[in-house]
Amino acid sequence: MFEQGEGIVLSRLPFPLFSELPILNRATARAKVNKVSGRVLLYICRKWIAVFLKPYITEGEYRLMRRLDNQVALVTGGARGIGKEIALALAGLGAKLAVNYNRSAEAANALAEQIKLFGSECLAVQADVSRSDQARGLVGTVVEHYGRVDVLVNNAGITRDKSLKSLTDEDWQSVIHTNLNSVFYTTSAACPTMMEQGYGRIINISSFVGQAGNFGQSNYAASKGGMIAFTKSAALELAKYNITVNAVAPGFTSTEMLAMVPEAIQEKLLAKIPLRRFGEPREIAETVAFLASEGGYITGQQININGGIYM
Secondary structure, eight states: OOOTTOOEEGGGSSOHHHHTOSEEOHHHHHHHSOTTHHHHHHHHHHHHHHHHSGGGSOHHHHHHHTTTTTOEEEETTOSSHHHHHHHHHHHHTTOEEEEEESSOHHHHHHHHHHHHHTTOOEEEEEOOTTSHHHHHHHHHHHHHHHSOOOEEEEOOOOOOOOOTTTOOHHHHHHHHIIIIIHHHHHHHHHHHHHHHHTOEEEEEEOOTHHHHOOTTOHHHHHHHHHHHHHHHHHHHHHGGGTEEEEEEEEOSBOSHHHHTSOHHHHHHHHHHOTTOSOBOHHHHHHHHHHHHHHOTTOOSOEEEESTTSOO
């Protein structure tokens, strides 16, 4: 994606319309398109420019648009919400995608078709990543299909919110298995391929709850805190193979899950956030895309995108 203020100098292109537009950048484009369909339009435009107008742009401008060309990215829990935005962002930079889902087959297949519209390959793969055999099989399927895996985004997650006095063993185990154990399963399965390649980017989607805790979320906090600790240890072990491992810790984010929270509770949550708004999935996705494409000297870190709720 374009950095703020950067863009393609369109006045060099042999089209009268473009001669009237000296710069096309992210800020300008977003101001002119619908919030939802606009992002897809931008991705399509980038692909169109990259493929058909390459003779008229510099090599540096081309690389800026297609920083993940020929790379393969696997996003777990990628059919909806934050995972969907991450998949779109990575595809927008040229990556070939594997989108994992458990039950959201319709959403995953729709996303795959959406990604294919702007010229990137996308494979939708069903797997319950809380189960070791299926999580490892997921990575195997991706490597078998594409021949490699360069970027692994561990995004799959669930909640089972209850106070400790009401929390059952099943509530605890289901969250730990899905949110934390899955990260070990997929990472350890992807490591041999990444080590052989001498390259890898592993990005774990944690949460500020794993840093600060939250009432009624002891299971979720433990899973997300464990993910951060795992990230740091894995980063130490894998650095010598040119594999970076980082965690992104979002705050309260506008997803379907948050939309189910009663409005009165949402107002109380907003009052705790210094920026007085919820995060947008695209803001998390853009950070992931940066770590995947430009974060070669960043490893073992937790990147907080939380509006200031935890500092």
